[in-house]
Amino acid sequence: MAEVTRERWSNRTLFIFAAIGSAIGLGNIWRFPYLSYEYGGGVFLIPWVIGLIVLGIPWMMMEFGMGRYFQKGAPGVFEGIGKKWEWVGWWPVFCAFLIDTYYVVILAWSLRYVVSSATMAWGMGEAGATGAGSYFFEQVLHLSSGPSVLGAPVLPLLGFLALTWVVLFFIMFKGARVIGKVAVWTVTIPWALLLVLLVRGLTLPGAIDGLNYYLSPDLAALGNVDVWFAAFSQIAFTLSLGMAGMFAYGSFIAKKADVTNNAFIASFSNCATSFFAGFAVFSIVGFIMQALSVPVGDVSSAGLGLAFVTFPVGISMLPGANAFIGILFFLCVFFLGIDSAFFLAYGGVIAPLMDKFGWSRVKATAIVCVVAFAIGIVYTTTGGLYWLDIVDRTVCFYGLLITGALACLVVGWGFGADKLRAHLNETSDIKVGSWWNWLLKIVVPLGLLFVVIYGGFLQDIPTSYGGYPRWATNVMWIILGVTLLLSFWFQAIKTKGPKEGE
Amino acid sequence: MTTGAVVTMVVMWLVFIGALTWCSSRLGKGGKWED
Numbered sequence: 101m102a103e104v105t106r107e108r109w110s111n112r113t114l115f116i117f118a119a120i121g122s123a124i125g126l127g128n129i130w131r132f133p134y135l136s137y138e139y140g141g142g143v144f145l146i147p148w149v150i151g152l153i154v155l156g157i158p159w160m161m162m163e164f165g166m167g168r169y170f171q172k173g174a175p176g177v178f179e180g181i182g183k184k185w186e187w188v189g190w191w192p193v194f195c196a197f198l199i200d201t202y203y204v205v206i207l208a209w210s211l212r213y214v215v216s217s218a219t220m221a222w223g224m225g226e227a228g229a230t231g232a233g234s235y236f237f238e239q240v241l242h243l244s245s246g247p248s249v250l251g252a253p254v255l256p257l258l259g260f261l262a263l264t265w266v267v268l269f270f271i272m273f274k275g276a277r278v279i280g281k282v283a284v285w286t287v288t289i290p291w292a293l294l295l296v297l298l299v300r301g302l303t304l305p306g307a308i309d310g311l312n313y314y315l316s317p318d319l320a321a322l323g324n325v326d327v328w329f330a331a332f333s334q335i336a337f338t339l340s341l342g343m344a345g346m347f348a349y350g351s352f353i354a355k356k357a358d359v360t361n362n363a364f365i366a367s368f369s370n371c372a373t374s375f376f377a378g379f380a381v382f383s384i385v386g387f388i389m390q391a392l393s394v395p396v397g398d399v400s401s402a403g404l405g406l407a408f409v410t411f412p413v414g415i416s417m418l419p420g421a422n423a424f425i426g427i428l429f430f431l432c433v434f435f436l437g438i439d440s441a442f443f444l445a446y447g448g449v450i451a452p453l454m455d456k457f458g459w460s461r462v463k464a465t466a467i468v469c470v471v472a473f474a475i476g477i478v479y480t481t482t483g484g485l486y487w488l489d490i491v492d493r494t495v496c497f498y499g500l501l502i503t504g505a506l507a508c509l510v511v512g513w514g515f516g517a518d519k520l521r522a523h524l525n526e527t528s529d530i531k532v533g534s535w536w537n538w539l540l541k542i543v544v545p546l547g548l549l550f551v552v553i554y555g556g557f558l559q560d561i562p563t564s565y566g567g568y569p570r571w572a573t574n575v576m577w578i579i580l581g582v583t584l585l586l587s588f589w590f591q592a593i594k595t596k597g598p599k600e601g602e
Numbered sequence: 603m604t605t606g607a608v609v610t611m612v613v614m615w616l617v618f619i620g621a622l623t624w625c626s627s628r629l630g631k632g633g634k635w636e637d
Contacts, residue, residue, distance in 0.1 A: 142610030149617065308603055315607035358632045364625045372618040529632035530625075 106171045107275045109352050112362075114280025119164075119349060119366035121283040121439030122340045122447070124290070124373050126206065126407070129436060132334055133378035134402035137313050139330045140321025145375075147322070147331035152371055155547045156335040158539040159504065160363040161532070162511055163341055165524045167350025168359060173452035174344040175590070176351075178507075181515045183591075188506050189452070190587035192344040195499035196448030198583070199343065201472045202488045204268070204441050205479040208260035209408065210433040212240060217426025220416065228416025229392060236408045237485075244482040247490065247572050251482030258480045265473045267438070272446045273465040276352045279446060286439040291373070293432035294380050300425060301383030304418070310386020313396050314378050325554075333551045337496070338374065339367060340440060342504030342548075345447030361529035381406070384414040391417045404485075407433055445472065456590070458598045486568065493565055494576040499583065501552040505545040512541035 109115035136144045167173070170180040175189035222228050222235035237243045244251050271282050301307055321327045340346065353359065388399045388410070401410055415426045450464045459467075479488045511520060517537035525531045559565070564573045603611075 142606060142614075145610065145614055312604050312607050315610040316604045317606045317610055354634075356634045358629075361625055361628050361632070365622065368618060368621045368625065372622070375614055375618065527632050527634075529628040529630065531632075 107277070107352055108354060109280050110277050111280075112357065114277075114284065115349070115353060116362055116365055116369075117287050118276070118280045118283040118439070118443070119346075119362060120369045120373075121287045122345060122349065122443030123338065123366055123370035123440075124287065124436060125338075125340065125440035126203075126433065126437050127334075127338055128370070128374040129294075129377045129381060129433070130404070130406040131402050132338065132374040133314060133381040134400055134406065135330050135334055136315075136378055137382065137396070137400055138402075139327040140318040140324070141313070142315045142317035143319055143321045144327060144331060147328045148334060148371075151332045151335035151547070152367060154539055155332060155544050156339050156341070157363055157367045158536055159341050159508065159544050160339055160346060160367055161360055161524060161536070162508060162520065162540055162544075163346035164350035164353065164359045164363055165520050166511055166515070167347035168353045168355065168357075169520065169523050171351050171355075173348035173351060173447070173455050174507075175452045176455045177347050178510065179591075181510060185510050185514065186591040187584075187587040188503070188510050189344065189347070190590045191584060192342055192499070192503040192507070193449055193452050194583040194586050195495040195503060196343040196345060196444045197468070197472065198475075198491055198495045198499075198579070200441060200444040200448070201475040202479050202491055203437065203444065204264050204472065205257070205261055205476050205484070205488065206404070207264050207434055207437045207441060208257055208480070209240065210430045210437070211260040211264065212256055213408065213412075213430040214427055214434070216240070217415070217423055217430055220423055220426065222412050222416065224416050224422060226392075226417075229388075229413045232412040232416060233409045235412070240408075241485055242482045243485055247483055247486035247568055249483050250478070250487075253477050253480040254482065254484075258477065261476050261480055262473060264438075264441075265469045265476075268442050268445060269465055269469045271438075271442050272450065272469075273462050275446075275461055276349075279442060282442075283439050286435050290432050290435045293428050293435070294373075294377055296428055297425070297432065298376070298380040298383065300418075300421075301380050301387065304383065304387035306386040306388075306390030307383035308386065309389060310382035310384070310396075311379065313385070313400070314382035329551060329554050332547050333555055336501060336504065336548060336551055338370060340443060342500040342507070343444060343448050344452065345443045348447035348451035349443070351451070356527050358528045358530075359524050360532055364530060384411065388414045388417065445469070455598055456593070457595050486572075489566055490568065490572055490576060491579065493560075494579045495583070498552060498556055498576070498580055501548045501556070505548040505552070508540055508545045508548070512537070512545070517541050 166177045170177045174192055175186050178189035179186040223231045242254050385399050389396055411429055415422050445468055449468050453459055453464045478484060517540045521532055521536055560573055564570045
């Protein structure tokens with residue numbers, strides 16, 4: 101059988117940008133700054149940096165290193181360790197696919213808001229500030245009364261969803277070389293836009309008050325287990341690990357090229373971006389506090405509420421250039437997310453499908469884009485926001501953490517942490533010591549299990565997640581179970597693997 | 603800004619700049635990018 105030629109990144113710079121782009125996403129701007137404020141201000145950064153060093157970076161080295169060792173995506177890596185472990189690679193593939201089905205919908209919302217910003221559709225001044233929430237929930241989402249009332253798709257959102265998937269198809273169908281080139285732009289454009297937003301934010305009255313809330317340390321918080329939970333969970337989510345994609349991105353690295361230094365650079369760049377984004381976010385938060393004479397607790401929020409309600413409130417209260425800043429902000433959201441979207445789709449799903457079934461890149465890309473778009477239509481319905489939240493909790497919390505812990509255990513104990521470390525050290529700029537073995541075998545899996553048990557099972561089993569009806573929480577366990585069963589099914593399918601040149 | 607906020611800001615930027623500078627200084631000391 102002819103040897104299969106693995107696709108490659110064109111050069112190191114493009115790979116680093118692709119890795120940074122995959123890690124930097126919406127959470128950098130809407131989750132990290134809020135956590136820092138909520139969990140002790142500057143003190144939160146201590147467990148966060150510790151989590152980065154003992155959990156995030158070793159985990160990323162493992163995913164890059166195993167991908168490069170086997171020259172395959174996640175399922176191929178675990179099949180290489182032992183045929184019985186292939187499902188450990190497929191489970192995060194299905195989770196990544198489901199994450200992408202709703203993640204791209206959020207990008208579609210941001211495009212919708214680029215258009216809305218041009219006319220400041222949610223209003224100007226105090227009218228805009230009070231109307232931003234109802235504009236998002238009632239006029240953009242047409243939100244229904246609960247998850248059982250799905251309703252029809254909202255047509256503008258459906259259109260922007262289709263547009264975003266078309267853009268993603270054209271980015272992905274030529275593979276890693278084009279993805280790397282696109283990532284250079286999708287990383288640098290949000291950096292530039294964040295800088296503009298920061299400069300604008302810092303020149304507003306009240307900005308310094310906001311930064312004080314963001315950064316002032318509360319040393320007593322270090323003794324609070326919730327602070328450590330929040331910091332470790334943020335590290336687990338922010339680096340785009342546990343979503344299968346980093347194995348494939350690692351497999352596109354040349355066999356003699358560095359792994360460990362790339363992992364350090366990508367991780368630190370991602371976290372520096374989070375820290376930087378916090379300045380832009382909290383300068384605006386401080387401005388809103390002063391403009392509306394409200395306490396910080398009424399303004400600061402995480403997630404969708406920050407991007408689609410709090411920020412529009414701030415934008416409507418600006419003394420000038422409201423539409424311009426609105427367009428910049430939502431373009432920033434779009435560009436922050438687009439490279440995570442093609443990372444999830446290409447590294448997480450398309451590359452493993454090509455490895456397993458020997459599909460051409462165009463065929464695999466088209467199938468993934470069409471099926472993900474079709475599933476994504478659910479989130480454009482009037483009840484879509486509820487389902488987005490439920491599926492997010494299922495796959496991006498439970499799925500990511502459980503499959504991540506499993507992967508570290510199988511690699512650390514089954515494949516051998518020492519064997520992987522020797523492989524990494526053979527060609528890498530930074531040599532890792534035997535301490536890394538124990539991080540991979542014990543600390544990372546325990547850290548992930550701590551997060552999933554403390555922040556997940558102990559919350560969602562006694563009380564239904566998010567205040568939804570109990571049946572909605574049960575759907576979470578069903579989705580998780582179905583993705584697991586699909587993983588075993590895909591393991592059982594026998595194929596001939598990729599064709600030459602694919 | 604409060605003293606605590608300024609200290610946090612300065613320390614964190616030193617951490618990030620220091621880490622990325624150190625990583626950059628190691629570039630090319632290990633493997634080669636081409637197969």
